[in-house]
Amino acid sequence: MKIGILGTGDVGCVLGAGFAGRGHKVMIGTRNPAAQKVQDWLEQTGNDARTGTFAGAAAFGEAVVIAIGWPHLQNVIELAGAGNFAGKLVMDATNPLRFETEGQPPVLDVGHTDSAGELVQRLLPEARVVKAFNIVGNPHMVDPDFPEGKPDMFICGNDANAKKTTGELIESLGWPPVIDLGGIENSRYLEPLAMVWIRHFFNQGFNGNHAFKLLRK
Amino acid sequence: MKIGILGTGDVGCVLGAGFAGRGHKVMIGTRNPAAQKVQDWLEQTGNDARTGTFAGAAAFGEAVVIAIGWPHLQNVIELAGAGNFAGKLVMDATNPLRFETEGQPPVLDVGHTDSAGELVQRLLPEARVVKAFNIVGNPHMVDPDFPEGKPDMFICGNDANAKKTTGELIESLGWPPVIDLGGIENSRYLEPLAMVWIRHFFNQGFNGNHAFKLLRK
Numbered sequence: 001m002k003i004g005i006l007g008t009g010d011v012g013c014v015l016g017a018g019f020a021g022r023g024h025k026v027m028i029g030t031r032n033p034a035a036q037k038v039q040d041w042l043e044q045t046g047n048d049a050r051t052g053t054f055a056g057a058a059a060f061g062e063a064v065v066i067a068i069g070w071p072h073l074q075n076v077i078e079l080a081g082a083g084n085f086a087g088k089l090v091m092d093a094t095n096p097l098r099f100e101t102e103g104q105p106p107v108l109d110v111g112h113t114d115s116a117g118e119l120v121q122r123l124l125p126e127a128r129v130v131k132a133f134n135i136v137g138n139p140h141m142v143d144p145d146f147p148e149g150k151p152d153m154f155i156c157g158n159d160a161n162a163k164k165t166t167g168e169l170i171e172s173l174g175w176p177p178v179i180d181l182g183g184i185e186n187s188r189y190l191e192p193l194a195m196v197w198i199r200h201f202f203n204q205g206f207n208g209n210h211a212f213k214l215l216r217k
Numbered sequence: 218m219k220i221g222i223l224g225t226g227d228v229g230c231v232l233g234a235g236f237a238g239r240g241h242k243v244m245i246g247t248r249n250p251a252a253q254k255v256q257d258w259l260e261q262t263g264n265d266a267r268t269g270t271f272a273g274a275a276a277f278g279e280a281v282v283i284a285i286g287w288p289h290l291q292n293v294i295e296l297a298g299a300g301n302f303a304g305k306l307v308m309d310a311t312n313p314l315r316f317e318t319e320g321q322p323p324v325l326d327v328g329h330t331d332s333a334g335e336l337v338q339r340l341l342p343e344a345r346v347v348k349a350f351n352i353v354g355n356p357h358m359v360d361p362d363f364p365e366g367k368p369d370m371f372i373c374g375n376d377a378n379a380k381k382t383t384g385e386l387i388e389s390l391g392w393p394p395v396i397d398l399g400g401i402e403n404s405r406y407l408e409p410l411a412m413v414w415i416r417h418f419f420n421q422g423f424n425g426n427h428a429f430k431l432l433r434k
Contacts, residue, residue: 111405112328146432149365154413181416188328189416192409196371199398199406200431213430214417215363 001169004029004061006054006076010138011093012067013041015173018142020047022172029057029080058084063165065091065133066120070098070109073116077123086126089162091169092117092187093133095194105202108191117156117187128162130155131187132170132178134194137201137208143174144211151211153178154193156186179214218386221246221278223271223293227355228310229284230258232390235359237264239389246274246297275301280382282308282350283337287315287326290333294340303343306379308386309334309404310350312411322419325408334373334404345379347372348404349387349395351411354418354425360391361428368428370395371410373403396431 001024005016008030020026026049030038033051042051050060058064058080068076073094096116097106110116117131132155133141144151153170155178157163167178181189193212201208218241222233225247237243243266247255250268259268267277275281275297285293290311313333314323327333334348349372350358361368370387372395374380384395398406410429418425 108329108405110329111409112325112330146434148430148432151432179417180420181413182420186416188325189409189412192328192406193413195406196398196410199403200396203397203399210431210433213365213432214427215365215368215430216427217363 001025002027002060002062004057004059004064005067006057006064006080007067007069008035008038008041009067009069011133011141012065014138014141015065015067015093015133016049017041017045018173019169020045020049026050027052027057027060029054054080055084061088063089063091063169065093067093067133070094070096070116073120074123077120082124082126085124088127089165090120090124090127090129091132091166092120092129094120095134095191097198105195105199108195111188111191113188115185115187115191117184117191121158121184128157128159129184130157130159130162130166131184131190132166135190135197136211137197139208140211141173146211149213150174150176152176152214154181154190155179156181156190157184218242219244219277219279221274221276221281222284223274223281223297224284224286225252225255225258226284226286228350228358229282231355231358232282232284232310232350233258233266234262235390236386237262237266243267244269244274244277246271271297272301278305280306280308280386282310284310284350287311287313287333290337291340294337299341299343302341305344306382307337307341307344307346308349308383309337309346311337312351312408314415322412322416325412328405328408330405332402332404332408334401334408338375338401345374345376346401347374347376347379347383348401348407349383352407352414353428354414356425357428358390363428366430367391367393369393369431371398371407372396373398373407374401
């Protein structure tokens with residue numbers, strides 16, 4: 001599958017390399033494809049991965065991952081061009097984080113009656129947006145593995161087929177079958193769940209070796 | 218320890234019986250102590266458990282559990298009398314659920330900039346409020362056990378000693394050491410986490426055999 005990744009932060013780089021390593025064709029989009037960090041990623045990733053502009057990566061992908069910091073989200077979507085997402089699966093990995101105090105955990109900038117996931121769906125009304133990858137730190141996004149088992153990925157979105165494809169893509173990265181909460185408005189619960197992860201990260205002295213599992217019987 | 222329980226819904230009855238079975242002295246408070254359901258609970262629980270009014274149970278407890286449905290929360294706290302909570306550990310198990318459509322999942326009535334946990338702390342400024350027991354269904358509140366291990370309880374609150382006692386009480390019910398997220402404002406994340414549990418409950422056809430675990434390494 002051709003996958004466009006928007007954003008060359010840790011999340012974009014990890015997911016891009018993960019998908020490229022599973023036989024997908026990946027283009028990572030960025031303001032500055034010539035940046036050393038991006039070139040380093042390209043060299044380390046191999047597997048025919050490529051770089052481009054935001055618009056180039058969005059146009060390239062049959063599915064597109066949004067891995068952009070919250071302050072830049074709307075601008076990047078404008079730069080990428082809404083038309084380049086039309087009809088496509090768009091996996092939104094963002095969290096609406098507002099950092100208020102140096103060294104302290106962020107807070108959510110939107111919530112309760114709205115969410116980043118819903119905003120992305122509104123900005124891209126012709127896309128099939130699925131919230132995914134937002135509830136775990138990037139070191140555990142590919143082949144997550146803990147002594148007590150594998151964590152679970154929660155997703156939500158309005159389009160059943162888009163969620164089915166998302167589930168297959170996430171399983172290809174070494175996850176168990178995803179847990180689908182329902183429509184994209186469930187981002188109002190999954191973004192606070194990211195905050196539980198983040199608070200624990202700060203409480204443990206910036207140790208991110210944790211992830212959620214839904215025990216079942 | 219003397220524990221007052223406010224509320225004779227499933228949560229109050231399960232926690233009351235659980236604490237009574239661990240050697241604590243329990244009084245469960247209700248509008249109508251003579252109700253058949255309450256008398257049945259008393260007979261089944263044994264262990265010197267007793268019933269009383271809301272004010273009686275709050276006065277009785279060295280620690281008090283609030284297990285009241287959201288629409289009645291403020292009224293019950295008024296009936297119980299704020300002075301009866303002063304200086305005490307108060308474990309708030311409530312979720313601010315608003316049921317809008319029959320058979321459909323509820324939504325949160327407050328969130329993002331406020332939470333039920335913070336409301337309880339404001340209503341009881343002299344109490345040491347700890348959010349606890351709100352992220353799991355009542356069948357798993359005592360001796361939780363799943364094929365893949367034991368779930369985790371997340372708590373938060375402003376008073377370190379109150380959280381320490383809460384942790385000991387929760388461990389006495391068969392849980393592993395609790396995970397403390399920080400101040401009571403973290404209820405803004407733990408109440409949406411309850412919604413993840415509730416959404417999955419509805420999605421699975423009202424099957425509540427699930428609970429969260431935080432994998433670590």
